[in-house]
Amino acid sequence: MTFSWTREIFNIAEMAPPVGPSLEEGINLFAPAARSIIAAAVQGAIDNGTPYDLELPIMTAKGQRLWVQTQGFAEVRGGKTVRLFGTFQDITARRLAADELAHRTALFEAIFKSIPDAIVSTNVKREVVAINPAFTSILGYGIDDLAGRQTAHFYESQDECDRQGQLRFNLTARERSLPYQVNYKKKDGTIFPGETLGTIIEASDGIVLGYLGVIRDVTERLQGQAKLQLAANVFDHAREAITVTDAKGTIVDVNHAFTRITGYGREEVIGQNPRMLKSGRQDPAFYAAMWGALTNQGHWSGEIWNRRKNGEVYAELLTISAVRDGQGHTQQYVALFSDISAIKAHQSQL
Incomplete structure (x- = not known):
C-alpha cells in the first residue's frame, strides 16, 4: 500500500517531501510512546475498516515535540479496505492551553481541599x-x-x-x-x-x-483576647503591686500599685533588677533560700523589707511565682506584694 502526504503534513513534521513516504516512516513520525497506538489504529482501519480519531504527540525532524489530531477513514470494497484517507492537524496550542487549564484546576483543587x-x-x-x-x-x-x-x-x-x-x-x-x-x-x-x-x-x-x-x-481567638483583656484589667487595677521579670530577673513590666507603693514610675524600673529595692536588712542567706525555693518549688512567699524611692524602708508581704513553659523551663517571674508597714507598726506597739 502506498502513502501520500499533503505539503501541510510535511510542514508540520518539518520534513522535506520525499518521493513517497512509507507506512513505517509515518508511524516513526510519532513520539516513541505513541507509535504502538497509531500503528494499531492504522492496522485496524486497514484490516477491519475501523475509523480512528486520536490526539497524539509527534517528534518533528528538527526535534520539536508537537501534538496532532489524526483521523483515519477506510474505503472498503468487497469487504476489503482499498484506500485509507486521513487528516493531520497541529493542535499543540489547544493542547497546551488544555494542559495549563488542567494544571490550574488541579492546583485550585489542591488548595481548595487543603486550606x-x-x-x-x-x-x-x-x-x-x-x-x-x-x-x-x-x-x-x-x-x-x-x-x-x-x-x-x-x-x-x-x-x-x-x-x-x-x-x-x-x-x-x-x-x-x-x-x-x-x-x-x-x-x-x-x-x-x-x-x-x-x-x-x-x-x-x-x-x-x-x-x-x-x-x-475565631471563637478561641476572641476568648483568648477576652482573657488577655481581663488579665490586663486585673493587672492595672489590682491593689497589690505586681512586678513581672524575665528569666534573668530583669523587670519587663509593673502595675500602677507598684508605683504607688515604691514611688518608682514604670519607665524608671523597666530593664532594672528588683534588687534596686533592697533595704539591706536581709542577709545573703535569706536571698539564697528564696531562690532555692523558686528553683525547686516554683514559688516563694514571705515577708521582706524593701526601700522606697524616697529612701523610706517599708515591709512587704511578697509572693513570687515562676512561669514555666511546657518543658518546665522558667520564662518569667511574677511577684505580687503589698505594703504591710502599718501592720508591722501596730504589732510593735502591742
Missing part, C-alpha cells in the same frame, strides 16, 4: 455550588446539605444574611478586600463568630459568575 479555613462557592444568586472539607469540619454541613441552597442557611439569621449581602454589594473594591466578622450557625445549631473574606468570581469579560467566601472560626 484549614472553611470555603464556600456560590452562584450569583448566593446559592451554594461547592464547599471544601474544612467547611464540613467547622460547620458540620456536607455538600448534600447545602447544594443549591441560599447561604442564609448557615448564617445566624436571614436578616443578617440579607444585611451582609446588601453591605458587601455597596462596598468599594478596597473595602470588599478586607475581612469582616459575622456570626454563623453550625449544623447542630451552635452559633460562632467567623472572620470572613469574600470575593467576586468574574469571567474574563467582567461578567459576575458567583462569589467565594473564606470563613475562619
